[in-house]
Amino acid sequence: MQVFLQTVIGGVSLGAVYALVALGFSLVYRTMGLVNFAHGNVVTVGAYLASTFYLSTKLPFALAMVVAIGLTAAIGLVIERVLRPLENRDFDLMLIGTIGFGIVLDALIIMVWGATGRAVPSPVPSAPIELFGLRIRTYDLVVLAIAAAATVLLVLFLSRTKRGAAMQAVAMDHEAATAVGIHVGRSNAIAFMIGAGLAALAGGLVGPLLYVSPALGGALGIKGFAAAILGGFGSIPGAIVGGLAIGILDSFTAGHFQGYSELVTFLVFTVIIMVRPTGVFGERTVNRA
Amino acid sequence: MVRLRAAAAISTVAVLATVLATGCSAPGSDEEESGSDSGPIKIAVVDAQSGQLSSLGAWELKGARLAVDEWNAQGGVNGRQIQLDVFDDQGDPTIGTNLARKIDSEGYLAMIGTAESAVTIAMAPLLKQAQIPNITSGQSPGLVGAGSEFLFLNGPTSTTYDETLAKHILDGEGVKSIAMITNNGGYGKGEHDAFLKALKSRSVTPVVDQVVTTEQKDFSAVLTSIRQKNPKVIFLGAEEVESGLIVKQARDLGITATFAGAAPQGTPVFVDTAGAKNAEGTIVSSPYLSNEINEASKKFAAAYKAKFNEEAELHGAKAYDGTQILLTALKTSNVATGKDLAEAIRGTKYQGLLGNFAYDQTGVGIFETSIGIIRDGKLVAAGS
Numbered sequence: 313m314q315v316f317l318q319t320v321i322g323g324v325s326l327g328a329v330y331a332l333v334a335l336g337f338s339l340v341y342r343t344m345g346l347v348n349f350a351h352g353n354v355v356t357v358g359a360y361l362a363s364t365f366y367l368s369t370k371l372p373f374a375l376a377m378v379v380a381i382g383l384t385a386a387i388g389l390v391i392e393r394v395l396r397p398l399e400n401r402d403f404d405l406m407l408i409g410t411i412g413f414g415i416v417l418d419a420l421i422i423m424v425w426g427a428t429g430r431a432v433p434s435p436v437p438s439a440p441i442e443l444f445g446l447r448i449r450t451y452d453l454v455v456l457a458i459a460a461a462a463t464v465l466l467v468l469f470l471s472r473t474k475r476g477a478a479m480q481a482v483a484m485d486h487e488a489a490t491a492v493g494i495h496v497g498r499s500n501a502i503a504f505m506i507g508a509g510l511a512a513l514a515g516g517l518v519g520p521l522l523y524v525s526p527a528l529g530g531a532l533g534i535k536g537f538a539a540a541i542l543g544g545f546g547s548i549p550g551a552i553v554g555g556l557a558i559g560i561l562d563s564f565t566a567g568h569f570q571g572y573s574e575l576v577t578f579l580v581f582t583v584i585i586m587v588r589p590t591g592v593f594g595e596r597t598v599n600r601a
Numbered sequence: 602m603v604r605l606r607a608a609a610a611i612s613t614v615a616v617l618a619t620v621l622a623t624g625c626s627a628p629g630s631d632e633e634e635s636g637s638d639s640g641p642i643k644i645a646v647v648d649a650q651s652g653q654l655s656s657l658g659a660w661e662l663k664g665a666r667l668a669v670d671e672w673n674a675q676g677g678v679n680g681r682q683i684q685l686d687v688f689d690d691q692g693d694p695t696i697g698t699n700l701a702r703k704i705d706s707e708g709y710l711a712m713i714g715t716a717e718s719a720v721t722i723a724m725a726p727l728l729k730q731a732q733i734p735n736i737t738s739g740q741s742p743g744l745v746g747a748g749s750e751f752l753f754l755n756g757p758t759s760t761t762y763d764e765t766l767a768k769h770i771l772d773g774e775g776v777k778s779i780a781m782i783t784n785n786g787g788y789g790k791g792e793h794d795a796f797l798k799a800l801k802s803r804s805v806t807p808v809v810d811q812v813v814t815t816e817q818k819d820f821s822a823v824l825t826s827i828r829q830k831n832p833k834v835i836f837l838g839a840e841e842v843e844s845g846l847i848v849k850q851a852r853d854l855g856i857t858a859t860f861a862g863a864a865p866q867g868t869p870v871f872v873d874t875a876g877a878k879n880a881e882g883t884i885v886s887s888p889y890l891s892n893e894i895n896e897a898s899k900k901f902a903a904a905y906k907a908k909f910n911e912e913a914e915l916h917g918a919k920a921y922d923g924t925q926i927l928l929t930a931l932k933t934s935n936v937a938t939g940k941d942l943a944e945a946i947r948g949t950k951y952q953g954l955l956g957n958f959a960y961d962q963t964g965v966g967i968f969e970t971s972i973g974i975i976r977d978g979k980l981v982a983a984g985s
Contacts, residue, residue, distance in 0.1 A: 315825045318854070322821020418651070427655035431845065431873035440853050449853050522818055523842045523874050527652050531816055559819075567822025571785035571812040 317446055319563045325452035325521065327559020328459040332514035333536025334543065334551035335466065336507035342483045342546035343503035344399070346406055350391060350414035351511055352533020357417055358384040358512025359524045360425050363432045366519075373435035381512040387417075388508025392501045399500070421526050429525025455517050462513055463552055466506070470548070479503060483546070535562070538581055544591030553592055641684035642677070642936060644669070644927070645704040647697065647714040647724070654692035656841065656870055657716035657916055661738055662687060663909050664920030665713045667901075668928065670908070678931045690715055694723035701727035709733065710938055711927055713920060718744055719787030725749045732939035734946055736923040738916060740864065741791035745963045751943050753964040755923030756888055756955055759795040762863035762970050766836075766886040767799035769972045769983070770861060776833045780858070781807045782823060782847060783838030786815040792838030792863060808832050815843065820850050828856050834884070837862040845874025852879040859884060864915055867973060867980045877978030888955040889915040890973040890982050898954050922953035926966075 333355060340348045348354075361383055365376035391413050398406045436454055440447040470476040481489040482499040490496055514532065515524075522528065539558045543550025561580060565573040588594070646665050648658030669685045677683055688704065690697040697720035704712060705727070711734045715721050718741030728735050729749040736753045737744060742760050744752060770776050779800065783793035793812070800807060808830040811823045824847070827835065835851070835858050837844045848860055848871075860883045865871055867885035892902030892913055901921060905913035926949050931937070934945035951958040951966075958966035972983040 315822065315829070318825040319822040322819045322850075326819050422651055422655075426659070427651055428659050428870070429656065429842070431870075431876075433876065440855070442855075447854050522846060525842070526655065531818070563819050563822055566813065566817055566819065567826065570823075571814060574814045574816060 314445055315567070319567055320560055321446060321448055321452070323560035323563030324556060325449070325455050325559075326518075326562070327556040328456050329514050329518045329521070329532065329555075330535045330539045330558050331552045331555025332459055332462065332510050332517070333532050334539035334555045335463070335548065336510040336514070337537055337540040338543075338546050338548065338551045339466075339510070340503050340507045341540070343479055344500050346403070346410070347537075348391075348504070348507065349407065349410040350417060351410075351507065351536070352529035353414040353417035353421070354384060354387065354391075354508050354511040354529070355515040355532050355536075356421055356524075356526060356529030357387060357515070358508075359515030359519050359528055360421060361512065362516030363430060363519045363524050364425075366435070367430070367432065377513070377516045380516050381509045384512035384515075385505045385509040388504040388506075388511075389501055391508070392504035396497055396500070399497075418526060425526075427526060429523055429528075431523055432519040434520040451520060455521070458513070458517060462510065463548070466510075467548060469506075475502065535559075538578070542581060542584060542591055544593035547591070547593040550591055550593035557592075639681070641682045642931065643684050643686065643707070643709045644924075645686055645688055645700075645709040645712045645714075647688045647690050647700050647704070647712055647720075648716055649692035649720075650687065650689035652691045652693075654717055654840065657738070658689070658692075658714075660914060660916035661714060661716050661920040663905065664917035664922075665924040667905060667908055667917075668921045668924035671904075672928050678928060679936055681936065683928065685713075690717075690720050692717050692720065694720050697721075697724045698727060700724070701731070701733075705731035705733060710931075710936075711735070711942060713924055713927065714738065716916065717787060718791060721752070722747050722787070725752050728752070732943075734927070734939075734943045736927055736946070738919050738923065739787075741787055742795060743787065743791060745965060749964070750940075750962075753923075753926075753946055753960060754966065755919045755926070756864075757967050757970055758965055759791040759863065760798075761968055762886045763792065763795040763799050765970045765972065766861055766863065766884065767796065767803065769886070770834055770884065771800070771803050771805060777805050778831075778833045779805065779807050779836060780809040780811070780827045780830060780832035780834070781836045781838065782811045782813060782820075782827070783836075784813050784815045784817070784840070784843060786840070788840060788865075789815070789838045796836055796838065807836075813839070813843070813847075815840075817843070818846065820847050821854070824851050824854050824856060827851075828854055832858050834859050834861050836860075837866055839865070841865045841868050841870040842874050845871045845880075848875035848879050848883070852876075861885070863887065863970075867975070868914055868916070869912070872975060872978050880975050880978070883975040884983070885973045885975065885980055886970045887915055887973055887980070888967065888970045889918045890971055890980055894982075897952075901954055918954040922951070922955055922958070925953065926951045926958060 362376050362380035365371045365379050366373050395406050395409045434451045436451045438450050440449045478494045479499045482496055535558055539554035540551050543554025562577050565576040569576045646662055648661050649655045650658050669683050673682050688700045701724040716738040718739030721737040721739045722743050725747040729751050734751045736755050740759050742758050783789040809827050863886050867887045872880045892898050902913040930945035930949045947960045956967050960966040973980045974983050
């Protein structure tokens with residue numbers, strides 16, 4: 313039982329990070345019908361920016377995160393602006409465009425920060441909490457709390473603000489939204505901006521858990537993408553459920569299948585997707601794509 | 602529509618992947634053959650310059666660069682300058698084999714690298730066919746198994762590392778309760794087999810023998826089952842970053858056992874990732890414990906620091922030794938190529954940073970390591 317619960321705890325904190333990555337994928341997808349293949353690299357950029365402000369500029373961790381999120385969101389805007397002319401021509405070109413951006417970001421990261429990477433010390437240095445023989449890292453709780461808060465804010469933005477409602481409208485029917493005077497380009501830009509901001513949040517949070525290197529986003533990007541598909545691509549609650557599910561699944565397969573854990577994780581993923589191709593929360597709003 | 606787009610996306614990615622993979626191999630190049638008697642002597646460094654293993658590649662390149670620059674400053678070999686070119690294998694055997702063809706077609710005399718045994722093993726048959734001598738930083742016993750007379754190691758194999766380690770822990774400290782965590786990559790597999798063999802020869806069975814993947818980030822399940830067995834020592838057979846993450850998470854789970862390992866566990870990257878406090882007391886088997894061991898290592902470390910503005914460490918030292926051996930062999934053989942150069946390397950007796958090199962038929966030149974302990978974030982000789 314102890315192993316079981318400790319395994320769940322281990323999976324949940326990385327799962328929360330996967331969920332944040334999945335949210336970014338889903339938000340752009342539901343608004344534009346586009347899979348942003350550069351998303352994983354944007355996570356890496358966010359992680360490097362956050363760790364740079366935290367370690368080199370000596371800003372407090374929270375402030376470093378805010379600055380990193382702001383800068384990374386601006387990068388999201390740039391990506392959208394460059395790709396915008398392609399949107400009404402050929403959609404596949406836009407997909408290739410995001411792959412291209414991913415490669416460019418990867419090269420830029422190595423040019424700016426080098427290839428070796430860096431370790432980020434935990435901003436919450438206190439000892440793990442001991443509970444019924446289980447040990448919970450305090451930083452894991454911080455990660456969970458911030459991820460939960462970010463999700464609530466995003467949902468509130470989408471459902472309660474005019475701009476958010478406009479984005480929902482574009483997601484549901486692109487042409488009808490244009491007809492009633494919603495600026496689709498602006499809506500897309502905001503989706504990209506928030507998506508990149510979420511990526512920076514995920515990258516910044518995961519820094520102290522893992523090791524910040526140019527390869528960081530690749531691994532997180534694939535798991536986050538799988539999480540988004542598992543939850544139902546484009547669905548906000550789906551991204552959360554999918555992220556946590558992938559995190560916990562990963563943690564269990566690691567315990568039982570050892571060297572073959574990655575294989576088993578993705579086999580289970582494939583079976584679920586075959587049984588339920590729209591994912592757990594398959595939404596109607598993604599039909600636009 | 603959704604389906605169509607998805608299919609298009611997948612095929613796009615597949616096409617792109619193919620293009621990227623094949624695009625690396627250059628078509629027949631008509632650059633001059635450097636086997637000729639004039640112009641610079643071309644040596645290739647093949648190592649991961651990007652991806653998870655890029656720190657190894659970066660250190661190795663620095664070590665090789667330092668050695669070459671020292672020779673070039675003194676007039677090169679037989680009056681010819683040495684040209685060192687870098688190729689990025691991304692730690693990927695497929696890219697490695699493409700690069701083997703590339704350095705053959707572009708007329709490189711010899712190759713330094715790679716730092717990843719799996720890549721080197723994949724490249725070995727092609728380099729053997731092309732008769733290009735290769736001095737690798739890999740340490741997997743599989744390198745010896747590749748059976749190429751053109752392949753040389755710039756350090757001991759895992760067998761030597763782990764035998765020394767087992768001798769220290771079991772025979773020296775008398776510890777019998779040992780757990781193992783190794784990864785399923787080329788390096789981890791080699792460490793797993795070599796350390797298990799060393800334990801078996803002392804009739805000891807590990808209390809837990811866990812295998813993780815090279816990409817794994819969360820080790821809760823593995824570590825919790827290890828915690829229940831309460832071993833005295835945990836052997837790590839994984840690269841720097843992964844080992845560091847394992848140690849960090851183990852300490853968070855309340856595991857107080859001592860960690861032990863070979864070369865990666867003595868590096869600053871391992872200590873930084875784990876956190877100096879968590880890594881305290883880690884037992885390391887390494888042929889190059891610190892920059893302070895003797896006059897040669899002090900001189901090397903000072904030159905390294907002056908050139909790259911960072912502290913020298915094992916991998917840089919290994920690549921420096923390997924490159925020195927290659928350049929010495931080039932000099933003594935009057936810039937021979939192919940089989941003659943390989944024989945010249947085999948015949949080179951070299952007093953290096955790691956010890957005295959004398960190559961045998963299997964391409965291994967050095968057969969001992971020392972035991973070090975991590976104290977206050979630095980690797981120091983055991984007993985000091």
